[in-house]
Amino acid sequence: MKSSVITFPGSNCDRDMDVALKKFGFTNQMVWHNDNELPKCDLVVLPGGFSYGDYLRCGSMAAKSKIMQSVINFANSGGLVMGICNGFQILVETGLVPGVLLRNKYLEFICKNVFVKINNKNNPYFKNLDKEVFEFHIAHNEGNYFCTSDQLKEIEDNNQVAIYYCNDNGKTEESSNPNGSIKNIAGIFNKEKNVLGMMPHPERMIDQSLSGEDGSLFFKNLINNIK
Amino acid sequence: MKISAIITLKKDVLDPQGKVIHQALDGMGFKNVEEVRQGKYFEIDVKENDPNKAKEIVEEMCKKLLANLVIENYKIIGTQ
Incomplete structure (x- = not known):
């Protein structure tokens, strides 16, 4: 299975993602933001970081970079695109997933x-x-998910919420909402569910001695699902 | 031609920075503040002499990049 991780100026979780993908069997390629074409792959990852120094709005400049047209075309043709943290912010700025x-x-x-x-x-x-x-790790300043009430209705009607912030028993409550996100939303899909944006970093939970193994479960399962 | 535009948060979008500024002003003795909303101001020098055309170009920029229309409004406030 082939994956591509896009590196923007200011990305800083791109190599962590590369390590995680390779650990669980992906053949990963790093792709520069200024390239025109994506290499042939099964999964594209927009990594975390501070692309373009978070200028204007987080993710807004990266969303207009050269490679993104190719990523948007890939997503629109059904390809799997996952945005983590700043990658999620980039996805909302492209309009591939709703909200901000x-x-x-x-x-x-x-x-x-x-x-x-x-x-x-x-x-x-x-x-x-x-x-x-x-259990995943979060590290962000702008993770407060917001959308209009019409968008929220559409998101819920289409079952587009991917993950909610919750407590250790899985209860979604205000006290387990770290950043003020509407309805504790931590990640969402596009309508077709091939594009996923989420604030938490599964790539930071792939080593028992450093963190935890919940990211390992996610990546192992992901590659098996794609095979 | 220089076009000025401001981007403001829509009414029902929470503005935590505005709130903190409001609190700071309150602490400084400005007790008559109802609300503070923070926005962005842009001055864009466009290579265009027709003010209407220049405004149109900047409006397009606002729609496509400078504002996120889910949460923000834009307004062209001046030409010079």
Whole structure:
């Protein structure tokens, strides 16, 4: 299985993602933002970081970079595109997934482990996972998911919420919402469920001695689903 | 021709920075503030002499890049 990780100026989780993808069997290629064409692959990842220094709005400049037209075409033809953290911010700026990510409610950069509950397993990312609640890491300043009430209705009607912030028992409540996101939303899909944007970093949870193994479960399952 | 545009958050979008500025102003003794909303201001020098055309170009920029219309409004506020 082949994957591509796009590196933008200011990306800083691109190599972590490369390590994670390779560890679980992907043949990964790093792709520069200024390239015109994506290499042939089964999965494209927009990594975390601070592309273009978060100028204007997080992800807004990266969303207009050269490679993104090719990524948008890939997504529109059904290809799997996953955006993590800044990658999620880039996805909302391209319009591939609905909504926006605002400044965290309490104006703090949040860097900690959180629990998330998978809402929809009927997609290539979470299908066959036999666990509901995952512990992932978040590190962001703008992760406060917001959308209009019309968009929210559409998102819920189409079952586009991917994951919710929750407590360790999987309960979605205000106290487990780290950043003020509407309805505790931590990640969403496009309508077709081939594009996934989420704030948490599964690539930071792939080593028992460093963090935890919940990211390992995610990546192992992902490659099996794509095969 | 220089075109000025401002981008503001839509009414129902939370503006935590505006809130903090409001609190700071309050602490400084400005007790008569109802609300503070923070926005962005752009001055764009366009290679165009017709003010209407220049405005149109900047409006296009606002729609495509400078504003995110899910949460923000834009307004062309001046030409010079």
